[in-house]
Amino acid sequence: MTAGKWRVRGSRRGLVGGLAIGVLALVALNLGMGAVSIAPSEVLAVVFRRVGLNIGEVPSATADAVVGTLRLPRALLAITVGGGLAAAGAALQGVFRNSLADPQLLGIGPGAAIGAVVGAVTGGVAGAIAGGTAAGVLVALLLRRLARRAAAEPARFILVGVALGAALTAWVGFFVFASDRSVVPPMEFWLLGSLSGATWRVLGTALVLIGVGVAVLIINGRSLDLLSLGEIQARHLGVDVDLIVTVVLMAVGAVTGATVGAVGVVGFVGLVVPHVVRRAAGPSHRFLMAASILGGAGFVLAADLAARTLLSPVEIGVGLLTALAGGPFFLFLLRRARLA
Amino acid sequence: MTTLLDARSVTYAIDRIELIAGVDFRVGSGELVAVIGPNGAGKSTLFAVLAGDLRATDGSVVVGERNIDELDFAELAEFRAVLSQRRQAGIPFRVGEVVAMGARHSVDSAALHEILEAMDVSDLVDRVVGTLSGGEHTRVELARVLMQNTPLLLLDEPLTALDIAHQELVMRHLRRRAEAGQGFAVILHDLNAAAAYADRFVLMNRGSVVADGDGAAVLDSGVLAEVYRCGMRVARVGRRTVIVPTD
Numbered sequence: 227m228t229a230g231k232w233r234v235r236g237s238r239r240g241l242v243g244g245l246a247i248g249v250l251a252l253v254a255l256n257l258g259m260g261a262v263s264i265a266p267s268e269v270l271a272v273v274f275r276r277v278g279l280n281i282g283e284v285p286s287a288t289a290d291a292v293v294g295t296l297r298l299p300r301a302l303l304a305i306t307v308g309g310g311l312a313a314a315g316a317a318l319q320g321v322f323r324n325s326l327a328d329p330q331l332l333g334i335g336p337g338a339a340i341g342a343v344v345g346a347v348t349g350g351v352a353g354a355i356a357g358g359t360a361a362g363v364l365v366a367l368l369l370r371r372l373a374r375r376a377a378a379e380p381a382r383f384i385l386v387g388v389a390l391g392a393a394l395t396a397w398v399g400f401f402v403f404a405s406d407r408s409v410v411p412p413m414e415f416w417l418l419g420s421l422s423g424a425t426w427r428v429l430g431t432a433l434v435l436i437g438v439g440v441a442v443l444i445i446n447g448r449s450l451d452l453l454s455l456g457e458i459q460a461r462h463l464g465v466d467v468d469l470i471v472t473v474v475l476m477a478v479g480a481v482t483g484a485t486v487g488a489v490g491v492v493g494f495v496g497l498v499v500p501h502v503v504r505r506a507a508g509p510s511h512r513f514l515m516a517a518s519i520l521g522g523a524g525f526v527l528a529a530d531l532a533a534r535t536l537l538s539p540v541e542i543g544v545g546l547l548t549a550l551a552g553g554p555f556f557l558f559l560l561r562r563a564r565l566a
Numbered sequence: 567m568t569t570l571l572d573a574r575s576v577t578y579a580i581d582r583i584e585l586i587a588g589v590d591f592r593v594g595s596g597e598l599v600a601v602i603g604p605n606g607a608g609k610s611t612l613f614a615v616l617a618g619d620l621r622a623t624d625g626s627v628v629v630g631e632r633n634i635d636e637l638d639f640a641e642l643a644e645f646r647a648v649l650s651q652r653r654q655a656g657i658p659f660r661v662g663e664v665v666a667m668g669a670r671h672s673v674d675s676a677a678l679h680e681i682l683e684a685m686d687v688s689d690l691v692d693r694v695v696g697t698l699s700g701g702e703h704t705r706v707e708l709a710r711v712l713m714q715n716t717p718l719l720l721l722d723e724p725l726t727a728l729d730i731a732h733q734e735l736v737m738r739h740l741r742r743r744a745e746a747g748q749g750f751a752v753i754l755h756d757l758n759a760a761a762a763y764a765d766r767f768v769l770m771n772r773g774s775v776v777a778d779g780d781g782a783a784v785l786d787s788g789v790l791a792e793v794y795r796c797g798m799r800v801a802r803v804g805r806r807t808v809i810v811p812t813d
Contacts, residue, residue, distance in 0.1 A: 456650075466639050
């Protein structure tokens, strides 16, 4: 890596503006495209009516049902999940000072899925989100303990996390097979992810938990910057390192867990997005996490659009598509890490 | 001169093995104290205790007017800055960003530029820290520590990997700051740099302080030869005291 590559860090305003326009464009495509195609004017009319504005033509009942009750909450859930996972990934990389860290890859996602399955048995979708959140927090704290020993070697730490993830994934299967199939979504949902269950209620529950978690992460942005100097150095600069790491990891676990409870495991968002944003706008965590929210939203919106339309009417797991894009990216990073 | 740091009978032990034992150590405002001694003498362990990284098994450390155990991380950071030997450069921050992180509150850009200039890293502000040479990284870390602008500074080997011109640049700057009132405790392996710039010398060996005083008292060929187990000659060259090993 040469210094020249970093010398020109694109203007931050330009990046945020570009990402915001991209997200809006993807929302428009997500609302209009699908098994039933709906004209842009009608899409707009439905959206306006949903927010209480009576502008434009009166939409058809079909358009209102498809856009208003299916696609709109689904697109907003994609934004919530994508934004949350990307911010969580940025924070996780900062906490462990390891750019290969990803909440799903390190086992928080699969661990949260176990909690979500258990929650789903007792409390339906809301139970799944609550259970996922709780289990995500627990696995994140477990990761903290494991990292204490392995943190000196970044690659080894990733291996530990991947091993944890593999073991927990097996347990997801165990719990799914042991549960009542009529109340618990199948294995496929948990491991490949799907936004097809999106409703306004799911969106509301996920948005509250993910919103609070992301706010906690952004508040701790400066401490994460100082932590990048090393734990001892951050402490010398006045950071209560143990407290900050615990709080940030709990927030990462909660955000990741809530997304898993709502849509299953959607991998690589937390890995790919912060990397791209960091290259464009630098590593300062507050901005990195804020811009990653937009980047993650766009990534999952695009993946979900592809999931619904590529093999229509068959729907592909959205996590499968993020993995198709993110897997090779991860290999590229691993290769570069080894060369460096 | 007000006392900034007063450590008395400090002992630090792991599993009953004492790494330092019964160490007394003071730093006053306007003072540059050089801590010298061979590898394994306990210098870094003493600094870790003084910085608040390790808790003394026995004895007391008073920082300002309060016992170090009563101060939280934020309060300590207002009063003392620390240069550690361990360096980290995992996340691609730039030099300018790293140095600015030293500012506890808002960044005073005049002070920032002055310090970048003083450590001769102005030309590196846009470089990513991971791409720096060892000596450059040392000066960047020093600049960050100076940016903290605390009454007391604990510097563990600030001359690591520096060429001779930059060694002089750094020591002169520390000297100037000491004269302006800051207090410094500096671990130095270069006895000549210590002899040229320190007011007081604390010589450690095997976890204890062997000698504490001015150059005449501590920089003695007999004392140094015994501690370093190597023949030493102390001579004057111009206005400087020069220490060279002999066969």
